[in-house]
Each structure stands twice: as structure tokens, then as C-alpha cells.
Amino acid sequence: MSEKIKEYTFYPGCSSEKKASAANMENSMHAMCHMLGIKLNEIDDWNCCSASIGYAGGGELPRLAMTARNFALAQQQQGNKDLVATCAACWLALRETEERMEESTQVKADLATALKAADLKYDGGLKIRHMVEVLIEDIGWEALKAKVKKPLTGVKIAGYVGCQTNRPFSIAGDNFENPQYLDRMIETVGATAVPYDKKVACCGGALAFSELDKVTPLIRDILQSAVDNGADLIVTPCPVCQLNVEVYQDKVNKTFGTHFNIPVVYYSQLFVLAWGGSWTEAALNQQVISAEAVLKKFAS
Amino acid sequence: MAYDLSFARDVYKHSEMGHWIKMCMQCGVCAGSCPLGPHWEHSPRQLFQLVRAGKKEEVLKSSSMWMCTSCYNCIVRCPRHLPITHIVHGLARYASEQGMVDPKQPTHRFAKEIFWKNITATGRVAEMLLTMRLYFADGLAQGIKNGLEMQAQALGMLKTGRLMPLPFRSKIKGYAGFRAMLDKAQELEAKHKESKA
Amino acid sequence: MEKKIGCYICSGCGIGEALDVDALVKIATKEQKLPLVKKHEFLCGPEGVELIRNDMSTSGVNAVLLAACSPRVKVDEFRLGTSLLDRVNLREQAVWSLEVKEGDDTAEEDRQMMAEDNLRMGCVKIKKMNPPEPFQDPSFSKDILVVGGGMAGMTTALEIAETGYKAILVEQSGQLGGMVARMHKVSPSKPPYQHLQENPVAALAAKVEGHANIVVHKNATIAKTIGAPGLFDVSIQNGGHVSQVRVGSIVVATGFTPYDASKLDHLGQGTSPDVITSLEFEEMAKAGQIVRKSDGKPAKRVAFSLCAGSRDKNHLEYCSAACCTYSLKQALYVKEQYADASTYILYQEIRTPGQMEDFYRKVQDEGGIFIKGDIQKVAVGTAGGLSVQVNDKLLRSSETLAVDLLVLATGMKPNVDTVDPNNPSPVGVAAGAEVKHVLNLEYRQGPSLPELKWGFPDSHFICFPYETRRTGIYTAGPARRPMGIAASMTDATGAALKAIQAVESVARGAAVHPRAGDLSYPSFRQEGCTQCKRCTEECPFGAINEDAKGNPLFNPTRCRRCGTCMGACPQKIISFANYSVDMIGAMLKEVEIPEEDAEKPRILIFACENDSYPALDAMAREGGKISPYVRIIPLRCLGSMNLVWIADAMSTGFDGVLLMGCRHGEDYQCHNVRGSALAEIRLSKVSETLNRLQLESDRVKMVEINIMDSHKLPGIINSFVAEIQKLPANPYKEF
Secondary structure, X not given: OOOOOEEEEEEOOHHHOOOOOOHHHHHHHHHHHHHHOEEEEEOOOOOOOOOOOHHHOOOHHHHHHXXXXXXXXXXXXXXXXXXXXXXXXXXXXXXXXXXXXXXXXXXXXXXXXXXXOOOOOOOOOOOEEEHHHHHHHHHOHHHHHHOOOOOOOOOEEEEOOOOOOOOOOOHHHOOOOOOOHHHHHHHHOOOEEOOOOOOOOOOOOOHHHHOHHHHHXXXXXXXXXXXXXXXXXXXXXXXXXXXHHHHOHHHHHXXXXXXXXXXXXEHHHHHHHHOOOOOOOOOHHHXXXXXXXXXXXXXX | OOOOOHXXXXXXHHOOOHHHHHHOOOOOHHHXXXXXXXXXXXXXXXXXXXXXXXXXXXXXXXXXXXXXXXXXXXXXXXXXXXXXXXXXXXXXXXXXXXXXXXOOOHHHHHHHHHHHHHHHHHOOOOHHHHHHHHHHHHOHHHHHHHHHHOHHHHHHHHHOOOOOOOOOOOOOOOHHHHHHHHHHHHHHHHHHXXXXX | OOOOEEEEEEXXXXXXXXXXXXXXXXXXXXXXXXXXXXXXXXXXXXXXHHHHHHHHHHOOOOEEEEEEOOOOOOOOOOOOOOOOEEEEEOHHHHHHOOOXXXXXXXXXXXHHHHHHHHHHHHHHHHHHOOOOOOOOOOOOOOOEEEEOOOHHHXXXXXXXXXXXXXXXXXXXXXXOOHHHHHOOEEOOOOOOOOOOXXXXXXXXXXXXXXXXXEEEEOOEEEEEEEOOOOOEEEEEEEOOEEEEEEEOEXXXXXXXXXXXXXXXXXXXXXXXXXXXXXXXXXXXXXXXXXXXXOOOOEOOEEEEEEEEOOOOOOOOOOOOOOHHHHHHHHHHHHHHHOOOOEEEEEEOOOOOOOOHHHHHHHHHHOOOEEEEEEEEEEEEOEOEOEEEEEEEOXXXXXXXXXXXXXXXXXXXXXXOEEEEOOEEEEEEOOOOOOOOOOOOEOOOOOOOEEEEEOXXXXXXXXXXXXXXOOOOEEEOHHHOOOOXXXXXXXXXXXXXXXXXXHHHHHHHOOOXXXXXXXXXXXXXXXXXXXXXXXXXXXXXXOOEEEOOOOOEEEOHHHOOOOOHHHHHOOOOOEEEOOEOHHHHHHHHHOOOOOOHHHOOOOEEEEEEOOOHHHHHHHHHHOOOOOOOOEEEEEEOOHHHOOHHHHHHHHHHOOOEEEEEEOOOOOOOOOOOOOHHHHHHHHHHOHHHHHHHOOXXXXXXXXXXXXXXXXXXXXHHXXXXXXXXXXOOOOHHHHO
């Protein structure tokens, strides 16, 4: 049986750079894609998507232009292969730019003018995908399950979907208030999805930089709800969620006198591990809060 | 006199997605859906009504727009399908353009003075630089204090290979074009504003 | 023709397993002496039905008693072409509703006893039943009178005419169109529900006046209406001239009068000529110039105060339903005239049901400003116009608007005279002043229609929206309840169809509603009458007039066949061919009452067949279990409950009686409006009877049952049985 290599244009985004905050996501994504026979062709010389807080300094057009440049480079280098993002905010920025270009011919024309100043052009037609959509729609649940060699039996996991992979676009048409895909991923790797009420709650996002005191209670509530419902581990698709919920546990504990010490990993790390990957392949060595107690026994 | 519509009409025209404010029916679902609910002066629906009431100062000086975490909960729940997150971002920027934002407003300062400069300086985010600029925004002493407070977090990231220890990064290769593109976009935007006014 | 009864007992659906069917056959044959009794394992199947039909055609069976399932199911299968048909409910009541454990002999015995009693009651009933003869009169008319020539009235007349009936339209003014004729434009009635539409009156009026099936009387009023459905004689007065028409039914579509704005000082009325009503604003827009009345300057800033005098205890307590929409429409008039207009809608809640939500959006999109709040103060502005101070509930502050005009969106008062049946002083049109009667009914109960609330006519608000409590007289449009143009036109169509149904049903001698198709009607044994007038007073529909001596004069076509008169009559002179005091009395007496020492009490349930009986069936289907000691008799309405049955039940040896009827009073659900309320009043007198018999008054109780209450029934019934079991056994068992 020969599986055809699937090729995508890949937009990693700033947090997925080497030695950036989501390096663990990036490393495990590459391992996961390798195991699936997916080839990710990174856009050469891509730029920042302007993220969620670009609006304060950048107006609508400059912000959209940043993504338009990525579209133009992607098309120039890879043609119209699907453009895949792994970061929630990046994916959202790509989708939003696409939407606004579709909604307004003025925006479309203006972006063409701006791109021209960089000697670039974008002809439209790129399909924007989230990595999760690639897994669900192009690989399929059955194939994802068939690859499991080391089912994560007995591990109780809170699937933390968060905001931006869910709203406003949602993954593969899932429900905004109670999306299912992440729980299904947890079940697919043989672990148990823990029901809890903060699945789509906000971690504070970029406000963790500027308003940490206001955001800490949000992180505390997510952790509390997951732990109260018996979770050993939290899994998320979003780099900001992962960062805030993992790295600020210490701050939460100091502020509220709690004792949280729960690992927060990416779905890609779970897949790599369950499909027989090593600890390092799964980038689990890059966790600030170690997942060894929960997951090490499954590592090859 | 309240409800003089000149400010509202300005916002409809010049604030990104501002024209949607007309369509709010004041149900308050946005207010009940916002994670930063306990912290704003005005909920989104209140901001919108203040716009319509012509309360320019109250709107543009409100800290509320700067409380948005971009969670998009208000957008998906709004029964009138208003792009509330974008409207709020638009109002935030509009306030900033009008010079009405308190210079100490932390999110405004971070987003505008640090983040936007950070990404446009090289084309990509330099996380270490971002963090340090943030810590030292209130001077050296406060910066060291901030740094010490966050030491555990930063060390954890450094040790796991998730933070570049160097406070600089090089520009993307096509930076000159990138810059020219941003300038052109800014120029176009300014031109449109003028023609609308 | 001699009655020959055939009795058929079904053993299907588990009846055969639960009951001793042969014993039932024996009761029907030996004890009840029915001439033909058969059992069948699948009576509703083709063979079962064929068995009955065959007996009817070859053995002369002309009255059929079916002991099988509930009379509410298999109705089509058992449509056998005879009006002498009764059904004994074995399956739902004696099988499904009872808890019988395997090998529990006592429970099995109780179950069999219930089945046998149900059969006995059925046998008596069919024996006492006679075929109803429909009421006929050669002078029935199928023409329909429509009163009021506005949108609702014109639409009603047109619908009647288009259906092939003749409509007589009476309009009090000199032209058709009513309130809408005074309007500039109307709100959208078609997709995308965003654009103002041209006034529809002229086109509709031309259609009405040109229609061959419509006779229009303008400048005319109704001087007098006498008679009954099919036989209404209406005097139409046109100046000094009075003409007479006979019609079969009547639709009242007299519309509304805007609430008197002179009572709205608190909203600025009288402060300045620039405070006007919605109707004045309509007329201003129609005339072409939206301007300040004070100085004629353009009125570009206009505020609309919704709920002006509505939903207000001191004025109209209710929502007039149309003001939100018509004010939105008027806001667009201002936009239409001035591109730089500012319009302010001051509201409590915006109520724009259905597609009008799109219209609401349109007005928002056009820049209309919506302010939730109350007007606190209105003053003349420094630069003319007005300064309006509002308690702004959205901003939680007091705000002041500068406007050129303030438009008060006044509500609707129905243009129809109604009378509170409990307090018969007329209300409605010009309450307190001289009452203008729309129909001038010559009914014993007075010239007006009975009132529901706030001057609007009573009907049955759930099931029969257009009917009034005067059979054959319908209301449509704002005369019925507050509504806008689109709703009025829908209403008019509905009322037209009901009016047609009325004339057709009357022609067949059948009831219109709620017992649609029923051919029976009460007959009065006049020689027994003591002129107590209870029947004439209690009939919820005013079906019975009186002669000078106080004898009842019955109008069969006004009757809804509920039997309230029968329940009211202390002399038992009122009965139907197939429903009577004697019949029900004989049925309950046929129940076998066990000896006192058997410790098997008997509880009689009178269940209203509109809601309570279906709820009992539903309970059985859902697996609810009740005491095997109850015996259930369905009544047409609890209003037909005659107190003599309570006395009969007690003297027969029943230990308790439970009456199950519909909700009464506020938000009543009684299909006959007053039936269950009257039953309760009668019941308040029952303690007298019980005391006379030296029995505890707790033995009789009435409960309100809704058709959705099936899950509550086991609790209600079983706790009543438990209460009765705490009392000593009825001492009359001995006799």
C-alpha cells in the first residue's frame, strides 16, 4: 500500500520559529506530519500576521496587507496548494483577510496596490486550512486511529479548545459553544476526554502581556475546572492558550494559593506519542511543566 | 443636547466596522459573553449606545475597548450578527488616532508602541525584545522589578528552548518591499479617510 | 323505528388477556338483556367492522355499543352510519390504567369489576339514547353581514364574495377604507420587508365596490339585530331610511379608535403644537410636508414616543401591537423627506414580530436612533421645536433631546360595545359616555357582546379565535384584539371562513363549534318549568331568550350543545335526545356497589370530554396507573353537570365524587367559556345537599385539568381516593 505524499503550503507564524514560545508545537507538528506522509512547504520569507492586537498600531489596510504579502509569496512559490496554518491567531488572520477581500472589491483593489509596492501580486484562490482541518478532512478519523500503536489508555485529558480555533470561524463547522473535535482527538489516541465547563473559555490571550492581573483569574478558572473534573493533562490546539495556561500556573498559584501543576500539551504531541514517536519527537522535552508523570510511560 | 448624531456619523464613517453600530439592538448578549466583564467601564452594547448618544469623550476615553482579548465570543453570539470584536478594535484604534487614550493605558501602550513597532521593525515578532520592552516601559527600576517577578516564567521558557535569549532579530529578506507595502497601505487608508470626510 | 342494539366486545390490544370477556358477554346478554352480543379479537380491523356492518344490514341492528378502546380513537373505522353509537372504554381504562401484578387475584378481580361496570354504564346509555333530529327552518339565509368598511371589513367581504357567498357590507362613514385611508403609506407586507408600500385602500375599495357578490351600504349603521344564526334579521339604518336583511352570520370588523391623547399630559401633550399624535403625523405626511406645526419650519428631528398611554395602568393596560411597526414606518417618512433627518424612537420594548424584525433592521440601517426610556419632561425649545427629557435606561442617565416634533404613538381602543358578563354595565367604545351599539342585539342578555378584558369581546382565546360568545357572530381586526394591517387581513380571512362555516353548519342543523357537526340540541319540557331563569342566565352564549312570564324561548341555532342549561335546571326539564339528566343518573346507578365490609370503595369521576378525558387517555398510554375503585363518566362540559347526579351518586353508595374540568376564571380554558366556572358555583351549594344526606362535604371535589396534565392525573386521582378511604364508608351503601 503506497500512500501518496500530501503537500501543503505552510505558514508557521512567529511563535513557531526556532526558540520561540511555540517551538514545541512546531517540532511536534513536523514529526506528526512526517508520520502522516504530509509535506509542509514553508513560505520563504513570510512575515507576521499582525496577530490579535495589531489593530492598535496598524489600520485595516496595513494589517490586511501583511497577510496579503504572505498569500502572494505562497502563491508565487507554491502555486495554489492549500495554505495551512497551525497557530490559531495566524489561521484567523488568514481567514479574516480572505473574508474581507471577498466582501469588498475596494479592499481587494487596495491590497493589490499595496502589494505592487513590494513587487508582488496575489491572484486569489488560495484555500486556507487549519492543521486540524487537514487531519479531519484529508486524513480522516479512521486513519488517525489506525496509526495508534501506544494508546494513551487511562490518561484523563481536558480538551481545551479556547477561542480562536473555534470562533468566529470554527473548525470543520464544529459547534461554537461545545466543539467536539478535540475530545474526539483525545478518544482517538486512546485517552479519556474529561467533560468540564471551560472548554471554550478565554485564557486572556494577548492581554497576558499588558493586563496580567485581570487575566490570571481566567487562567485559574480553566485550570480549576479541568482539575476538578479529574484531568491529568490539558491538551490544546492554540499556542497562546498553551503558553498562558502552562507558563502562568506559577503566577496563579502565588496569587490564589493554589497548587496547580498540570501539563499543557498540543494535540500534535499526543498523536506523535500514541503513534509510537519518541519523547523528543513529540517535543515533550520542551514543556515548562513536565508531562513525564503522565505520559512518559507511553514514549518509545 | 444628547443624541446629536454628528459623532455617531463620524464613527460610522471612520471607525473600522463602525457602521455596524447602527444595527445593535441593545440586548446585552455581548456584555454577558465577555471574559473581561468585571473589568470594563462600559460593555460593548453600552459603548454602542454612547456612540449613538453622541458621548464622544466618554466613548473615546473609555478603557473598555482595551479590555478585548479577541476571544470572539461576542461575535458568534450576537443575534444581530454584528462583528462586535472588530467594532471594538475599530473604536480602540479610532480613539488612539484621535489622541484620546490615556498614555498609561497598558494594552494601548503595549499593542501600539511595543507590539506594532516590534513586528514592523523586522517583519516578524521578536519575543525576547517584546518582553523586555514591555517590562522596561515604565523605566529601568520598574523593568528590573517586572523582570524579577517574571523570572521563573522566562527561565522556564529559556530552559525548554522556547525563548531566544538575544534581544534582537534580523529583518526578513524582503523587508524593503514589506516596508514599502505597509507605507502604501497606510497612504491609501489616509486617502480614503480624507475622501469620506 | 324500533331500536335494536348490537353489542360488540373486542378482545384485542391485550383486553382478552386482562379481562374475562365471556363474563362481559354474559353481563350484556343476561343482565342487561341486549338482543345481540358478540365478541371479536380485532374489532377495528376490516373483518370486525364487516361483522358489525353485516349485522346492521341483515339483522336490523340500528344501535351499536362497542366495548373496546377509548371513544377518542378509531373514530373513522367505527363511523357506521348510525347516530346511535356508544363506546365503552375497556382498553385505556380497565386495562392500561390499572396496575395488576401477575397472580394478584384481588387486583384482577378489581379490574374485571371496573370493566363490567363500564359495560353496564354503556348498556344503559345506549338504551336511553335516541337519534337527534337536526333543527331545520326553510327560511335559513346563507348571506353574511360584515360591519365596518376598513381593511379588515373589506377583506372579509371580499373573501366571502370570492368564495361564492353574498356579503352585505355596512360602513358608517361615506367612504370605504377606515383608518388606513388616512395613512400616507403602509409598512411592508412582502419580501424583503424593508420598503414602504403604497396605500392599498383605493385598490381594495374599488374591488369591493365592483364585486357582484357584495352589497355596500355607506353612511349606514345597524339599528337592530334580532334572531339567531341562519335567521338573523338586521335593520340597516341609512339616514332616515331603514332596510331589513336576513343573514346567516355576522362579522364585526369595526376597527379601533386611537387612545385619547388629551389624557397624555405627562408625555407633553398640550405643551406645544409640535407634540402630535401618530394619526396627525400620518395626515401631515400624507399632505406632503413634515414640518413643525408651531412655525412651519422643516421638521428634520422627530422623536416618536412608543406606548403612549399603552401598557400603563392609568390608561390602556395592554400593548396595542401595531404602534412599534407604524412608528418605524413614520420614521422612514422623515428620512424620505430629509436626507439629513434624525429620528428617535423612544421605546419600552420594540415589538416587531415575524418579518417586521427586518423592517426594524431597515430603520436602524437608515440611522434611526432607539432609546429605551420614559419621557420625563417636554418643554418648548429655545430655538423653537421641543426639548424632550428622557430617562435613558440604556445609558442609565437622564438625557435631553432637541427635536422639532414629538409624535405620540397612541394605542387602540376597540370600536365595539362589550359587556362584562359579571358586571353588566357596558364598556368599550366611549366608556363612561353614551354607548354606541354596533349590532344592537335583541338578546335577553343585552345588546352588546360579552367582554373578555379591556373592552375586547370574549371568545375562546386558544381554540376559536374569531368567534364571539354570540354564536354566528365573529370579530376580525382591531375590534377583536389590537393588531396592524397585515394581521387584520389575515384575521379577516379567518373570520370570513368561520362565518361561512357557520351558515353551512346551521343549514345542516349542526353545531359550528366546539362540538362541530353535532346535530343534537336541547328540548325544553315547558310544562315543568318554574320560570327560575337559571338556564337563560347561565347559557354562556345567550342562546335562550325569555317570554314575558320568564319561560325560556330557545334559539336552536345559537346553541353550542354544551348542556350548561341542562346542568342548571333544577326541574330537569332540559334534555338532549342523546344526553340527559336521566341518562347519566341511570348510568351511575348501574354501577355495582360492593358491600361496606368488602372495603372496596367506589369513586365517581365526571370528566369533561374536551380536556380531562383526553388527558385520562394520554395517561393510560403513558403508563400512568390509577385506583381500580374509580368509575369514569365523560360529560360534554362540566357546565352540564346537574347537582342531582351528586345526590344520586351518594344515595347509590358512591363514597366520593371527583369533578374534572377545564381551568376557569382568568385565562380560562373551558371550551364553553363558563361551563367549569358554573360547575364550581353549583358545587359550592352541594354541601347543603350532602348535609341533608348527613355526609361529609369532603366527599365531593372539583379539580382543574388541562389536556397536558396526563402526568399529574395518577397523583390527583389516587390522593383523592386515599382521602376518601380515610372517611367511613358511605352509609347509603346499605340501601
